[in-house]
Amino acid sequence: MHTTNRPQQARPGRPASSHEDTTFDLAPEFVQDIRAALDDPDRATEAREQVQGLHYADAADLIERLDEDRRAVLLSLLKGGFNPEILPELDDDVRETVLDAFGYADYAALVAELDSDDAVYLVDHLDETERAAVLERLPETDRTVIEQGLSYADDSAGRLMQRELVAVPSYWTVGDAIDWLRGASGLPEEFTELFVVDPRHRPLGLVRLSALLRARRQDRLEALMDTGLEPVDVGMDQEEIALLFRRRDLLSAPVTDRAGRLVGRITIDDVVDVIDEEAEDDMLRLAGLSETGTYADAFATARTRILWLTVNLGTAMLVSSVIGLFEATLEKLVALAVLMPMVSSLGGNAGTQTLTAAVRGLATRDLSADNAWRQTGKELMVGLMNGVVLAVLAGAAAWLWYSDLPLAGVVATAMLLNMIVAALVGMGVPLALERFGVDPAVASSVFVTMMTDMLGFLAVLGLATLFLL
Amino acid sequence: MHTTNRPQQARPGRPASSHEDTTFDLAPEFVQDIRAALDDPDRATEAREQVQGLHYADAADLIERLDEDRRAVLLSLLKGGFNPEILPELDDDVRETVLDAFGYADYAALVAELDSDDAVYLVDHLDETERAAVLERLPETDRTVIEQGLSYADDSAGRLMQRELVAVPSYWTVGDAIDWLRGASGLPEEFTELFVVDPRHRPLGLVRLSALLRARRQDRLEALMDTGLEPVDVGMDQEEIALLFRRRDLLSAPVTDRAGRLVGRITIDDVVDVIDEEAEDDMLRLAGLSETGTYADAFATARTRILWLTVNLGTAMLVSSVIGLFEATLEKLVALAVLMPMVSSLGGNAGTQTLTAAVRGLATRDLSADNAWRQTGKELMVGLMNGVVLAVLAGAAAWLWYSDLPLAGVVATAMLLNMIVAALVGMGVPLALERFGVDPAVASSVFVTMMTDMLGFLAVLGLATLFLL
Known part of the structure; x- marks a missing residue:
């Protein structure tokens, strides 16, 4: 439930790479060492720096693996310098303890830093009291976007989509688009395509960046665009969306509202989470388990x-x-x-x-x-x-x-x-x-x-x- | 096991879209109509055109759903105008009947039209006699690439990767890269990033196309590139690769050989197939089923x-x-x-x-x-x-x-x-x-x-x- 991959800082001396066949998993010795560091007040700074140097997924993993006492110590160390990307990666039960440790105001500040789909996901996973308390502490613009996201049905395209996308008019040339992209502010951190829209903001097609780069400056976007779009209705169920992506081998799809206007895009990495979830659900339900909850008590x-x-x-x-x-x-x-x-x-x-x-x-x-x-x-x-x-x-x-x-x-x-x-x-x-x-x-x-x-x-x-x- | 999504032709009067909540699935009435058309020699041309107008995934689905007699009729109608992209989408048992219907030479011609990863996948799924017969009928260059692909371990990165990628030297500027991309031939049909390599062809980082487009022509690629690469060893197991992509939210990863040289790339859509397969395997194995084989007799x-x-x-x-x-x-x-x-x-x-x-x-x-x-x-x-x-x-x-x-x-x-x-x-x-x-x-x-x-x-x-x- 997070956005596309973003540039990562180099991680000097990655402590996670000691395990022989997995270069990206946490090594048990590293986890042991962090545990020892958390038990020793003299090593607090060292522990904090070690964890802050981790990729957010590894940091989430580490937090999950700690017992409650050490988790509390680590969270208090990280307070103020907590990477918000860690939150969507956490198991629901563990995320709850982060909220308890940080309080509503700090948690809301973390939510506000995330992309719209992640923010909606996090707020959605709070109970009613918590949700009201967190929403109240969010900046007005973020609150509006999140409330709108929550108004879509559970497991619908509206919940899954990101609002961040690049839309351009069909009469533009390649040169127009490139010049505008170089100057524009507020673009999503990452995108792999431009959506071409008509004056009413209805999607006409998409131009892949690889096609844009290889065209001449004077070519019209209309001539380059792929019109074989599969527009996803904002109310489409996530299971349908996963089938669509798999059947059509899509990397992304535009999401349209009832009037056919472009309101967001769904990217394959979010669909991967859905696929995982659906397969897992079927497997667990066959055995009469409602959720994994590895970290539930x-x-x-x-x-x-x-x-x-x-x-x-x-x-x-x-x-x-x-x-x-x-x-x-x-x-x-x-x-x-x-x-x-x-x-x-x-x-x-x-x-x-x-x-x-x-x-x-x-x-x-x-x-x-x-x-x-x-x-x-x-x-x-x-x-x-x-x-x-x-x-x-x-x-x-x-x-x-x-x-x-x-x-x-x-x-x-x-x-x-x-x-x-x-x-x-x-x-x-x-x-x-x-x-x-x-x-x-x-x-x-x-x-x-x-x-x-x-x-x-x-x-x-x-x-x-x-x-x- | 196929490449990224490619531009699709417009599909006029898409017959698949009559079902209410699934706009991309085959409608039962459409399947019925095709069955009727296949039974009627006067409607042969119509049936062929209808099927050729389908997306390759739908065509594969249709072929799977027909009984053996009608499948044989349809295959003989499609002979000569068969979209090779259909092949990787087919269930193993059904693909076998396509090979039987077309013969080795025509099958080899279809394989030769596919991207390297799909071609390797198809040849890998033949029995020994068939494999030798198909390889023998392939053009020498295709045969060499496929044989090299087959030399990697089952379920390894080498099997999964595509050889088609864009690699550029680190001393280039954005302008150099854009000018070269406009003129170069033999580039992959689609790509979302440039891999930056050193003189020994070892990957140094990657430049996302969205970053390339937003930079100035005189910027150096070295300054733009993301160095937080997770290079995948050619021997890495596909289960590890799937975990890596999910943990790191990757869209693609470079594949390196033992000497650390860039030899291919793995894209997320291939990883989606792996994720599906692994989850399915676990679920089926828990029930003592070795394979789905919905279409096995x-x-x-x-x-x-x-x-x-x-x-x-x-x-x-x-x-x-x-x-x-x-x-x-x-x-x-x-x-x-x-x-x-x-x-x-x-x-x-x-x-x-x-x-x-x-x-x-x-x-x-x-x-x-x-x-x-x-x-x-x-x-x-x-x-x-x-x-x-x-x-x-x-x-x-x-x-x-x-x-x-x-x-x-x-x-x-x-x-x-x-x-x-x-x-x-x-x-x-x-x-x-x-x-x-x-x-x-x-x-x-x-x-x-x-x-x-x-x-x-x-x-x-x-x-x-x-x-x-």
Whole structure:
């Protein structure tokens, strides 16, 4: 959530480069040394200088890795000389401690130094009281820009975009543009293209700087510009934006308001953060985790996880109640209690495989309404083929174990049935959730494993009741 | 795996834009219409023109979505006018059918038209026979470049980099550079920076085009350049490169050979593909899937999954054998067979939560040797807290069900024990795999759920044997 790369000061004697294969990561010995320096009041100045010499991303990393006491010492040392670029790089929980340490006024001063998209991001991540307190302490112009940014929907182009861009009229020549660029003030620190706009400030195309540089001074911008623009509506969802950038291999895109006027630009480095976030979200949601929160404390982490686990307990009870229906069968044939987890475990794993492929396919649009039937048919074939293999193996195991051929037949049949059900629910649950507008990664795995568990036990115990007793 | 965005032709009457919230995705009606046109020999020319009017990413998407027969019809229509940019966008399995349809000579001609990184990528994804056949049919210069690219390790900077870049000597002025850029031939189609090199072609810094444009003609490049370069060694792993780009918010980085000479550049759009791939890999590997392969046929898909499922069957048998040890206990108290899956299921889910957080933490470097003990301690606390909550709930359920307080006590104690074990193995397995240089996502979940299942059953049945019989 920060702007393009900016010129970096040389970092003499970079302490971070001692690790052999990572020249940019913090070396554990360096972190240890900083810890020692923070414990020793005599080395305070040295510690401050060391940390101020770091790249902002490394400084953020270091702050995250310190325990609370040393973090407080470091923050008090850095007060007054804190690089605001560090803030967007910090984990939410750690950033909260910076706010606590610095107070509203100093925090607002840091926010004011950042580009508009970063400033909006930081203010957005405060709770209501804090947000009001920080906004109140911002200069009026910054406050207006941030409030406008916050008025756009969460995860929309309006939140993601930078207002800083270079727009020029289409009747200009290359010479006009170059002369103006040399003299103009208030341009963004970095840009890779000029946006060409009509008199109503609607984007007509963009001229890449590499094309501008190679043209003659008298060439008209209109002749150079790429008109294959993909204008992004200010309300477009960030997931859509990420897909657009990837599909079109874009480096940047203009953002337009409802009237089609150019109001900002989105650059690929911000999109990289979105891509990361979306992939991470899917992966974590599949496991029932709402956030990473590596730096959240144990109590907060436990609280975010217990809800999912309680839902799981409910589904596990449903599964147990299925087994409970067959207590009479189990009493007569206790071998079933030994064998049935084999069937349910395999069903759960096969279902999770299908589910994960489906969730990923939906995210990348490889799976859509268009080919959902064909892909489901394929998954059924896969379930059938692997089901046959596993049924033979599991049946053979049951036979070797108990020398009971009918029992082995029940286990094998139940395994085959469960693999087919696993394919159906592994595809059906995420497709149904997507259809109803729910994120298919959320809660899918709990439903899929519940169904494969229930069916697994039901098949083993039901078939046994029918054919073995 | 392709170069930066390039000027796109205007696409009149873009058929892709009918879908309401996605202006860049293929509309299902458009895909349907193309299918109909391909079935009708009279509409062949129309179909060809429609597809040729698409952006290469959309054309690739369309080709993927067609069934085999229509795909063959379309490929034969496109032969001779096939946009080579489509190839890197295709799924491996689908690209294989393009090679089959076009033959080696035509395929080689398409490869020769691409930028070096794309060409290397395509040749790399052929099997040995095909690779030899395609290389043989390439012009000598292309072949040499590709063979050199292939000589770098898989997933290294050498594979990822483009050879096309702009390098200038440090004694030049801005005017020198602009005059040379206007006249030079053979420059890359797009670039966002000049690399400044010393007489031995070692990179000294880079000058962003936005800085170049805003400087005066007489300014020296040396004064403008950003020396905070992060030169990437040609052997650096792509995962490291992705971390470097994200941590440093880079748009591009120079690649140097062992002697420190500039041999190529890596741009952020290629890194985006790497980031995607790494996140996808972790997610899929956690579920025991080796590849997406949405377009692989059912048999190939079944084959890639059966190995993992067979491993799972082995672990499930181990789990069953734990239950088998307690057949005498089960015979006396069949209620245990009903209740024990509840304990093992919750342990499995809690273990997967911890595991997923750990795998993600290792990938983003939030979890490292540095804080592994502290994070493990935190997970233990989380397991303990959630274990107490779940033990009370599960114990209460068991008591309501069977009105047997000692039985409820056994279930509750087993639940608490299993939640603590889930935290330990959820952290321990990925950390141990990472320590031994194995991808922590691979095979982790099968071990974690095996251990929580075994411990869950062992705890319920063992405690019951000790205290209830």
